């Protein structure tokens with residue numbers, strides 16, 4: 001979908017809403033002046049006015065002016081928001097929800113009009129065009145593809161069944177936080193071995209980027225790349241085995257599953 005000249009309403013300009021808006025502008029999909037950023041306390045995002053975004057607490061104004069409405073509030077804030085915008089929503093609007101754990105059927109129950117609803121689950125790396133965004137559009141395949149085109153410019157995308165959205169949230173969206181914790185721990189280890197923290201962080205971060213890029217480019221199983229690094233009797237296998245004795249893989253999988261259980265009860 002060509003966004004040039006199209007107005008977009010980002011309702012709920014918090015962590016994710018801002019990251020999406022910044023990514024759209026960063027990747028030249030449209031100009032900031034075409035993006036309405038709404039929240040109740042607009043003073044909190046006043047700094048974004050200098051980038052050209054239209055800041056307002058008036059959701060109705062934003063929806064009336066836009067064809068694409070991105071809904072980026074917290075799950076419990078959704079009913080009040082939909083209630084508010086219902087009078088100005090039309091069948092021509094395309095609603096894109098990034099809200100965790102709220103199904104398309106549940107959103108449609110709140111709507112007074114039958115407009116297209118697509119769910120997207122990006123992550124905060126969308127601000128720099130490196131998101132992993134999972135999308136589902138069970139009732140509107142053509143809109144799903146249009147929304148995918150937008151998010152394709154902001155990282156990688158996958159069209160999935162709606163029943164997989166919760167798993168996609170844990171793996172892709174929460175995943176940013178999980179990988180950050182690895183980076184912090186690796187940095188702390190580097191400092192203990194004698195690096196200054198900024199040196200340790202650079203080494204950890206560039207190494208993580210290299211590891212991810214190897215898999216993205218070569219499409220290999222991670223274990224194939226691990227085999228290339230683990231010299232017999234060397235330090236890598238010694239460290240790796242100790243990490244596994246301490247439960248590295250088990251802790252990660254258990255953490256993912258607790259996150260997955262939690263998401264089923266988010267409302």
Ligand SMILES: NC(=O)C1=CN([C@@H]2O[C@H](COP(=O)(O)OP(=O)(O)OC[C@H]3O[C@@H](n4cnc5c(N)ncnc54)[C@H](OP(=O)(O)O)[C@@H]3O)[C@@H](O)[C@H]2O)C=CC1
Pocket residue numbers: 011012013014015016017038039040041042044059072073074075077080081098099100121122123124173174
């Ligand atoms: N953060 C992330 O990495 C990801 C988040 N998500 C999902 O995205 C959604 C947003 O998350 P996140 O950005 O972290 O949350 P935030 O709390 O940072 O953002 C929500 C924003 O909505 C605003 N808001 C609340 N009610 C209204 C309203 N009626 N009208 C306009 N604005 C309103 C709030 O500002 P104010 O109080 O000033 O109105 C706030 O800035 C959630 O549903 C979350 O589950 C999905 C993927 C990743």
Ligand SMILES: O=C(O)[C@@H]1CCC=N1
Pocket residue numbers: 100169173174
């Ligand atoms: O933590 C949360 O519930 C949301 C979903 C993914 C990122 N933030």
